[in-house]
Amino acid sequence: AQSVTQLDSQVPVFEEAPVELRCNYSSSVSVYLFWYVQYPNQGLQLLLKYLSGSTLVKGINGFEAEFNKSQTSFHLRKPSVHISDTAEYFCAVSEEYGNKLVFGAGTILRVKS
Amino acid sequence: DVKVTQSSRYLVKRTGEKVFLECVQDMDHENMFWYRQDPGLGLRLIYFSYDVKMKEKGDIPEGYSVSREKKERFSLILESASTNQTSMYLCASIGPGQGTYEQYFGPGTRLTVT
Numbered sequence: 426a427q428s429v430t431q432l433d434s435q436v437p438v439f440e441e442a443p444v445e446l447r448c449n450y451s452s453s454v455s456v457y458l459f460w461y462v463q464y465p466n467q468g469l470q471l472l473l474k475y476l477s478g479s480t481l482v483k484g485i486n487g488f489e490a491e492f493n494k495s496q497t498s499f500h501l502r503k504p505s506v507h508i509s510d511t512a513e514y515f516c517a518v519s520e521e522y523g524n525k526l527v528f529g530a531g532t533i534l535r536v537k538s
Numbered sequence: 539d540v541k542v543t544q545s546s547r548y549l550v551k552r553t554g555e556k557v558f559l560e561c562v563q564d565m566d567h568e569n570m571f572w573y574r575q576d577p578g579l580g581l582r583l584i585y586f587s588y589d590v591k592m593k594e595k596g597d598i599p600e601g602y603s604v605s606r607e608k609k610e611r612f613s614l615i616l617e618s619a620s621t622n623q624t625s626m627y628l629c630a631s632i633g634p635g636q637g638t639y640e641q642y643f644g645p646g647t648r649l650t651v652t
Contacts, residue, residue: 434578459640468542468628468643469581515580525571525596526641528580 427452427518431529439537440508446501446532448516458499459517459526460490469515475499486510511536541565542644544629550650557616559647561629568633570612571641572596572604575626584627587612619651 432447450456457476461469473484480492490501499516513533517526545560563570569588573581583596585604593604601623605613612631616623626648630641 429580431580461643466645468645469630470643471640474640517581525583525586526581528573528582530578530580 427456427520427527429516429518429527429529431514431516431532433532434530435533435535437535437537438506441505443504444502444506444510444534446514446516446534448499448501448529450497450499450516450518452497452518452520454520457519458490458492459519460484460488460499460501461515461517462486463513463515463531465512472501472514506534506536508536508538510534542629542631542642544627544644544647546647547645548648548650550652551616551619552652553620555616555619555651557619557649557651559614559616559627559629559649561612561614561631561644562610563612563631563642564610565631565633565642566609567631567642568609569631570606571630571632572602572612572614573628573630574598575628575646581628584614619649621651623649624651625649 428451430449438444459474460472473482475482475492483489488503513531515531516529519526542563571586572584575581587593587606603615628646629644632641
């Protein structure tokens with residue numbers, strides 16, 4: 426069975442500093458990987474996804490993630506965060522197109538001025 | 539743009555009431571999903587549907603049922619609401635031929651059962 430572990434429940438960071446949100450997954454087959462963001466009082470919005478090909482994936486709002494198959498990780502990074510990046514971030518994995526996503530517990534990113 | 543709408547943003551119900559949460563998508567998507575979101579637990583799949591009148595249990599179906607009479611609408615039903623069903627409920631959809639593999643989410647319904 427698939428599972429996703431987000432290693433940090435909360436990450437405080439100062440504005441303009443770099444940030445990394447960590448995600449590890451377990452699966453016995455090939456997977457599709459996603460990062461979603463949830464701003465306060467809103468639904469989830471896709472940040473980026475890995476389906477195949479290049480292991481470095483670029484998404485919206487300056488975020489990127491690197492798929493590391495040997496370490497079964499898909500960490501999210503941004504070189505310089507803004508106050509507006511304050512939100513909850515979810516890593517998710519799917520083994521099959523159109524089928525269910527398995528989510529991690531989420532990481533709350535708090536950007537301080 | 540794909541739009542997924544949910545009938546209520548906030549809902550307060552009493553224990554034992556029958557509760558209906560409605561979700562509508564406007565992109566002719568085949569697959570629809572209901573998730574429950576709780577702090578520290580992320581999103582957990584309750585039920586999903588890959589066609590009209592078809593449904594499959596997710597990871598936490600107990601205490602819930604669903605209905606999909608029309609392709610665009612997927613309803614979540616709490617037959618007899620209990621306080622442990624107080625949560626945020628999120629609906630999502632995805633369509634065939636979508637190379638993005640992205641599930642589109644509604645804004646969520648925050649349900650409080652008292």
